[in-house]
Amino acid sequence: MDNILPFDRRHLWHPYTSTTDPLPVYPVESASGVRIKLAGGRELIDGMSSWWAAIHGYNHPVLNKAAADQLAKMSHVMFGGFTHEPAVRLAETLLQITPPPFSKVFFADTGSVAVEVAVKMALQFWHAKKRPERNKLLTVRGGYHGDTFGAMSVCDPVSGMHAAFTGMLPPQFFAAMPRCRFGEEWNESDFTDMREKLYKNKNEIAAVILEPVVQGAGGMRFYSPVYLQRLRELCDETDTLLIFDEIATGFGRTGTLFAMEHAGVCPDILCLGKALSGGYLTLSAVLTTDATAETISLPETGGPMSSARVLRHGPTFMANPLACAVAKASVDLLLASDWRKRIYCIENILRETLSPAKDFPSVADVRCLGAIGVIEMNEPVDVAAFQKRCVEKGVWIRPFGKLVYLTPPYIIAENDLRYLAETAVQLLFF
Numbered sequence: 259m260d261n262i263l264p265f266d267r268r269h270l271w272h273p274y275t276s277t278t279d280p281l282p283v284y285p286v287e288s289a290s291g292v293r294i295k296l297a298g299g300r301e302l303i304d305g306m307s308s309w310w311a312a313i314h315g316y317n318h319p320v321l322n323k324a325a326a327d328q329l330a331k332m333s334h335v336m337f338g339g340f341t342h343e344p345a346v347r348l349a350e351t352l353l354q355i356t357p358p359p360f361s362k363v364f365f366a367d368t369g370s371v372a373v374e375v376a377v378k379m380a381l382q383f384w385h386a387k388k389r390p391e392r393n394k395l396l397t398v399r400g401g402y403h404g405d406t407f408g409a410m411s412v413c414d415p416v417s418g419m420h421a422a423f424t425g426m427l428p429p430q431f432f433a434a435m436p437r438c439r440f441g442e443e444w445n446e447s448d449f450t451d452m453r454e455k456l457y458k459n460k461n462e463i464a465a466v467i468l469e470p471v472v473q474g475a476g477g478m479r480f481y482s483p484v485y486l487q488r489l490r491e492l493c494d495e496t497d498t499l500l501i502f503d504e505i506a507t508g509f510g511r512t513g514t515l516f517a518m519e520h521a522g523v524c525p526d527i528l529c530l531g532k533a534l535s536g537g538y539l540t541l542s543a544v545l546t547t548d549a550t551a552e553t554i555s556l557p558e559t560g561g562p563m564s565s566a567r568v569l570r571h572g573p574t575f576m577a578n579p580l581a582c583a584v585a586k587a588s589v590d591l592l593l594a595s596d597w598r599k600r601i602y603c604i605e606n607i608l609r610e611t612l613s614p615a616k617d618f619p620s621v622a623d624v625r626c627l628g629a630i631g632v633i634e635m636n637e638p639v640d641v642a643a644f645q646k647r648c649v650e651k652g653v654w655i656r657p658f659g660k661l662v663y664l665t666p667p668y669i670i671a672e673n674d675l676r677y678l679a680e681t682a683v684q685l686l687f688f
């Protein structure tokens with residue numbers, strides 16, 4: 259491989275880094291299983307699943323075949339006026355593996371766009387019910403829902419991007435972050451602020467949106483599923499829509515197929531993404547119920563949105579056949595595997611190997627849930643220095659802020675996982 263770094267450094271933006279003084283990047287030649295091969299031959303054990311997505315590892319023969327077979331037929335065709343087997347088969351499977359109330363599937367292209375679509379569904383729902391003043395969202399602090407404007411408006415107002423876009427983001431309501439941790443005894447006071455905020459403002463609120471059980475990029479916190487049970491009851495009492503963003507947690511990551519299963523509750527609108535396509539292609543899905551969809555489609559009788567019977571969204575690459583075919587293969591592969599057992603084993607190994615970090619004064623907390631292991635430091639980690647040492651040791655870990663976390667592919671072998679986690683601890687403290 260030619261040295262691509264000078265051009266990259268001069269001309270390409272990378273996520274969340276300066277363009278004049280960017281964090282270092284490492285050229286990747288190929289990836290297979292849980293190993294990422296850098297130019298020059300060095301191999302890294304993947305601790306990130308490319309941001310929660312590559313659950314089966316890389317270059318998987320089954321997913322490759324699904325992509326190649328679909329490529330030989332068509333990689334894309336517009337979804338306006340056409341339909342195709344990959345979209346229909348994938349939607350069928352998604353409706354089979356999610357709770358019965360879900361009956362409608364909207365395919366979008368990224369997680370952030372799925373959140374935008376979910377928000378549009380909620381707003382159009384209240385518009386159709388002749389309650390257009392119910393046009394705000396209520397969420398919890400500490401959340402993260404993506405980088406587009408609607409999604410940013412419900413990210414944590416302090417750690418999110420609100421300050422950078424003052425005046426541009428629709429104002430929303432924020433309740434206190436859930437404090438009662440996963441596995442801890444439930445404390446009713448944890449829900450007081452949410453209850454008060456929703457009751458006080460229910461005539462303005464279209465929907466409550468949050469990440470069930472795991473707050474991901476907003477801080478990697480695991481909270482009590484009882485919060486979601488209370489929230490479902492409260493949304494029913496106040497006739498408010500409930501949106502779960504399972505973009506990070508979906509498809510097994512927390513030990514159940516979907517995080518909402520920890521609570522045994524079902525939202526009105528569900529966002530899926532990331533692992534949906536096994537990390538191969540960008541694809542997301544928004545699921546909703548007949549009741550919600552039928553309201554959105556109620557005939558309009560005049561007013562400014564006089565043709566509001568349609569959901570006002572329809573991206574160019576909607577239901578991309580290549581992405582849908584790979585996603586269908588990925589979900590089938592997951593369901594056919596012993597994923598529950600694997601994730602249980604990953605959780606145990608992560609707990610065992612990361613726990614010693616608790617003893618260091620620079621550590622605020624260590625926590626594990628499913629195939630997620632987190633070391634929270636007291637101070638931000640020097641990403642460039644830490645990653646350089648990781649690469650030297652043959653592992654791939656990307657910290658953010660004070661968090662060093664592992665979300666490995668589910669197929670990772672026990673010895674690789676132990677090496678990965680032990681290396682993380684060793685590099686942080688020795």
Ligand code: PMP
Pocket residue numbers: 368369370371373402403404405469474475503504505506531532
């Ligand atoms: N919601 C959650 C919970 C996420 O973790 C993310 C991505 N980190 C998104 C939405 C946005 O997804 P995307 O990056 O695919 O737009």
